[in-house]
Amino acid sequence: DTGVSQDPRHKITKRGQNVTFRCDPISEHNRLYWYRQTLGQGPEFLTYFQNEAQLEKSRLLSDRFSAERPKGSFSTLEIQRTEQGDSAMYLCASSYEGHYGYTFGSGTRLTVV
């Protein structure tokens, strides 16, 4: 197991386009989290899944954002009609429950031009 994988590492898109990111968690982990991080700030929670169920969504997750975790394995985060304010690092993490700490992926850097 090589840890949490995120793809792509970088994405540059024009405003108004849709983008989709993928996260592959550690296989034994039942929880998967998405965070967003802007320059100089700590990561901010977006949403999390326990197995395939999406249990919590932050108010930061507007209607343009949607996340899925089919079959409780990998997850995708889609942003529709991207805006310049969506430019950020999108981080994925997984854990076995939450008591044992999170393992983060390397992130996807999104730049909206």
Added chain:
Amino acid sequence: KQEVTQIPAALSVPEGENLVLNCSFTDSAIYNLQWFRQDPGKGLTSLLLIQSSQREQTSGRLNASLDKSSGRSTLYIAASQPGDSATYLCAVWNNDMRFGAGTRLTVKP
């Protein structure tokens, strides 16, 4: 709502110095606290995880302490090296994980 604060925001020290990074949180009802390291443009690397029943954890030159009652944690780095230069993030967990804004550390050769 849990608020996590890290002081200082930035720190520059000469190589070899021992240093302390501080983290405070407003809600002491946490299950654990985790310290991460983040290099520029990269993801987060876990350094130390302290469960709520523990007082400290050590890994190599790193030692993290936790005082739940006062809502504080410290990360002690001994004999700092230029390779320690990074942003250090503190996060507390109680059903979800809340992060501080980090301390940006520069260790000068």
